Amino acid sequence: MxxxxxxxxxxxxxxxxxxxxxxxxxxxxxxxxxxxxxxxxxxxxxxxxxxxxxxxxxxxxxxxAETVGKLWDGALPAxxxxxxxxxxxxxxxxxxxxxxxxxxxxxxxxxxxxxxxxxxxxxxxxxxxxxxxxxxxxxxxxxxxxxxxxxxxxxxxxxxxxxxxxxxxxxxxxxxxxxxxxxxxxQQVSFERPPSPVATTMLGYPVSQLARGEKLVSCERPATLNTDSVSTVWETNCDLAGGSSGGPWLRDFDPATGKGTIYGVTSRGTMDENGVTTDLSAALFxxxxxxxxxxxxxx
Incomplete structure (x- = not known):
């Protein structure tokens, strides 16, 4: 189980x-x-x-260590x-x-x-x-x-x-x-709801075996809006570990400039019995x- x-x-x-x-x-x-x-x-x-x-x-x-998330190796995001x-x-x-x-x-x-x-x-x-x-x-x-x-x-x-x-x-x-x-x-911030799904760059400092919080890690995944009886959240299968909370969810991100538009921040994740994050969510603004x-x- x-x-x-x-x-x-x-x-x-x-x-x-x-x-x-x-x-x-x-x-x-x-x-x-x-x-x-x-x-x-x-x-x-x-x-x-x-x-x-x-x-x-x-x-x-x-x-x-994350397998979906990767060490960031581009221009430092603003x-x-x-x-x-x-x-x-x-x-x-x-x-x-x-x-x-x-x-x-x-x-x-x-x-x-x-x-x-x-x-x-x-x-x-x-x-x-x-x-x-x-x-x-x-x-x-x-x-x-x-x-x-x-x-x-x-x-x-x-x-x-x-x-x-x-x-x-x-x-x-x-x-x-x-x-x-x-x-x-x-980074710019938008409170307008983008169409779901939205191509997203997620950034953060997970304290995992990949970088131990010492380097920026990113996921590039589509995020889908999900509404239930309690809340409305964006969800994706990014696997950033603890320490990534609060990191930006960016749409229209340009790696060359290191800029995009924040439409959410990392809120919660589902963790399995091995401590692996299987998905992330961000609250709808x-x-x-x-x-x-x-x-x-x-x-």
């Missing part, structure tokens, strides 16, 4: 002896917002050394990078993927909601994601680290067990006076997510 489980595709490792600053959360205009103090942001930059980032891929057991954070309680270091998107502040990245919303532990404690940083072009010799000053998800997103509206936005601090959009470029993106400049 084949065992399958639908999971949120982030990567984690338990860290020990870690001191973190915990931000306060608040609901505002249909969104749930977390802001980090200046001290929190400084602590995040100090916490995420290159050695700690690499440690996520040095665990004893990692999912098998704006795509790796997101790192720490979960408390629990003491987990984790990573996701994220993309710089157009904004007036030039400081906004788009990712999955569950990369920001940790849900609850078994004792019903809120799991907070702290010490959050973003590294555009991770693994390509570029290691400029931007601290998150705030993040938000729509209050229509009900947490990591939900597939609907699993999207989030993050505002980053400039680094040495440079905004992340100027450093890494941006809703009006609530459109409003979330529109207000990201105020974070």
């Amino acid at each position: 084949t065992w399958k489980k639908s999971v949120a595709l982030l990567s984690m490792i338990i860290a020990t002896s870690v001191s973190v600053a915990v931000p306060a959360s608040a609901a505002s205009a249909g969104q749930v917002v977390t802001r980090f103090s200046e001290a929190d942001r400084a602590a995040a930059l100090a916490y995420w050394t290159p050695e700690r980032m690499k440690r996520l891929g040095e665990q004893e057991w990692l999912p098998p 704006g795509v990078g790796r997101l790192f954070f720490h979960a408390e309680p629990g003491g987990y270091d984790e990573s996701c993927s994220a993309t710089v998107v157009p904004s007036a502040t030039k400081d906004v990245v788009l990712t999955a909601g569950h990369c920001l919303n940790g849900g609850f532990d078994r004792w019903d404690n809120v799991i907070k994601h702290v010490d959050m940083v973003f590294v555009p072009g991770y693994g390509a010799g570029r290691h400029k680290v931007f601290a998150a000053r705030a993040f938000a998800w729509s209050d229509t997103y009900k947490g990591p067990t939900s597939a609907a509206d699993d999207d989030g936005v993050i505002a980053l601090d400039p680094l040495g006076g440079e905004h992340v959009a100027d450093v890494a470029g941006v 809703s009006d609530a997510v459109r409003d979330l993106y529109a207000s990201a400049d105020s974070l």
Whole structure:
């Protein structure tokens, strides 16, 4: 019998002896917002050394190497990078993927909601994601680290067990006076529903035996829109492992320019008994997510 489980595709490792600053959360205009103090942001930059980032891929057991997904060997795609954070309680270091998107502040990245919303532990404690940083072009010799000053998800997103509206936005601090959009470029975002199926390039940083999170991995597959009684999601048989959550789903992607248009981000995957991802899904962008993106400049 084949065992399958639908999971949120982030990567984690338990860290020990870690001191973190915990931000306060608040609901505002249909969104749930977390802001980090200046001290929190400084602590995040100090916490995420290159050695700690690499440690996520040095665990004893990692999912098998992707066979559909391939190591990216083209021009570095604009704006795509790796997101790192720490979960408390629990003491987990984790990573996701994220993309710089157009904004007036030039400081906004788009990712999955569950990369920001940790849900609850078994004792019903809120799991907070702290010490959050973003590294555009991770693994390509570029290691400029931007601290998150705030993040938000729509209050229509009900947490990591939900597939609907699993999207989030993050505002980053400039680094040495440079905004992340100027450093890494941006991918355009569209909230118009493309015809199904749609030819798609999916990008992310899966922490598997293929690249251990240290290199960008891609899938080029058609995605099909599926609606059930709970949610409407895009689905494809891409096999990117944990750590790919939040990575962009791009239509009309041009490898020569490294640019396309984001119409979704990696949300969930089905994993078999061997830890192999057999398919991925991305939540259909809703009006609530459109409003979330529109207000990201105020974070």
